[in-house]
Amino acid sequence: MPVIIKTKEEISKIKDANQIIARLYENILPKYIKPGISTKELNKIIEDYIISQGAIPGTIGVPGIYDPFPAGACISVNEGVVHGIPSGEIILKEGDIVSIDTVTILDGYYGDAAITYPVGEIDDNAKKLLEVTKKSREIGIEAAVVGNRLGDIGHAIQRYVESHGFTVVRDYAGHGVGKAMHEDPCVPNYGRKGRGLKIENGMVLAIEPMVNEGSYKVKMLNDGWTVVTKDGKRSAHFEHSIAIVDGKPLVLSKLD
Template sequence: MKLKTLDDIKKIEKANKIIARIFRDIIPEYIKEGISTLELDKICEDYILSQGANCATKGYDIGWPYPPYQHATCISVNEEVVHGVPRKDKILKEGDIVSLDIVTELDGFYGDAAYTFPVGRIDERSKKLIDVTRKSRDLGIEQAIAGNRLGDIGYAVQSYAEKNGFSVVRDFTGHGVGFEIHEDPYVMNYGKKNTGMLIENGLVIAIEPMLNMGTHKVKISKDGWTVKTIDRKRSAHFEHSVAIIDGKPIILSEL
């Protein structure tokens, strides 16, 4: 675990604000029927580069047998949970839900955030999935206070998700962020109160629930990256980078 200074946190925040502007000001007008996920990726990449930042996922290599990642974003549609590979033949349709996960690097510091968008009019169950996933993230963030433990975050996410009839993905979790894309500690989206690592000032973590309509079980596709639900039911994903300052969580990835 690497604690950050206030100066570090300001630099991490700058990297995150680029993502926040993409989610608030740029991408919503393009999330519509007929656009490909590869086109969305290019729009995001162009904006990130225009801000003097780098696309941190491009060329990211977790080692054999998985190939290095080749894109600026991860774009996951419907039953795709996370790490969806943008493709020119993956065309959005009315009623889809699409999750964008973006990592930026600016002056050696990393930002990380994700957001799930509806494509046009979506069914009520999908609306609820999106709303509950976002709310579970927010409830998890509320528990990220000095003196609490990481299990308090996981418990808040899991209890709200399951109360509303959704499952929590176990195989992929939140994490530390800032000096690298992924750092210790892992931040589970499930758990028990008062368990796990103690939360303290200077901690910067990505809190990112992934909730499914059906089972929590997932599988990795043949491309080596795209994660899907095994029952092919829909999934949603929301993520903020959060710093603990003066004992309280400060969200770095919103405007």
């Protein structure tokens, strides 16, 4: 499918959807990310907030291998990479890391962003994992300029991550965002400079490195959704939705 170039009006609407997630991540969730809370309770807080802002939680009912996704957020703990199903049986404990990936629909346009939080005090390697993953997202965004190609984004992310002794997940990638949660193009977090589609003004992209402590290999659990590291080591996930405006990236899911 061809890449859908957005107008400035459409970019503004996509930003409105993303700003709900930005407020959620900056102002709401930090008060609740602590030992003793279940991922089901976190999901309820997320769904309630999205609805309170006049939006729809975009992940509810997304078709899966077996069953539709049942919740308003994907919540993945420690070795969880993406698409973790919230559960009353998964209780956060001191030293965990928890990745939250949220999608909103507002006036027919989608927002999409992810963040990994520390739960209480975490060990030094977990701190480094979060710092490197977050920084790799920013480095990927910096490469998203007119004149570059998608491979330049993936190359920048991969080079930075691997220089710090971590690995980039290859089975899942960033993507276009707009009137659908996932639009073309696919935006891998690894790659070669100068390869792939040319970056153009009006593109809206989700840049979302998933970074593993050990091997980049992952596996899906029997629920048909939850993706975990194959070696059981930890994974972090940071995502922003951006638009290419006047040749440069504009971060839509960063709090104004």
